[in-house]
Amino acid sequence: MNKKLRQVPESNTGLSKLPTDVRNKMGFMNGGGSTKKKELTKRQKKTMEKHSVHHTKKHMDAMTKLMLAGKTFSEAHKITQKKVGS
Secondary structure (H helix, E strand, O other), X not given: OOOXXXXXXXXXXXXXXXXHHHHHHHOEOOOOOOOOXXXXXXXXXXXXXXXXXOOOHHHHHHHHHHHHOOOOHHHHHHHHHHHOOO
């Protein structure tokens, strides 16, 4: 799919709550046009802190990137284990 995606109007608050593929089919950007920087939730941060005792920085960075992209902790861990290792 190689079409240009447009920014979401500032007044539209519901579009960012839709799944990415739905927004893309509608012709809007992945992030819903939001300029807000994505962060892990408090719960994710706490879990990652405990997890970091057993894993390398490279592993943790890869997991964080995947989680910010929408993967769950478990999904991110499995993918990172295959790609990066511990």
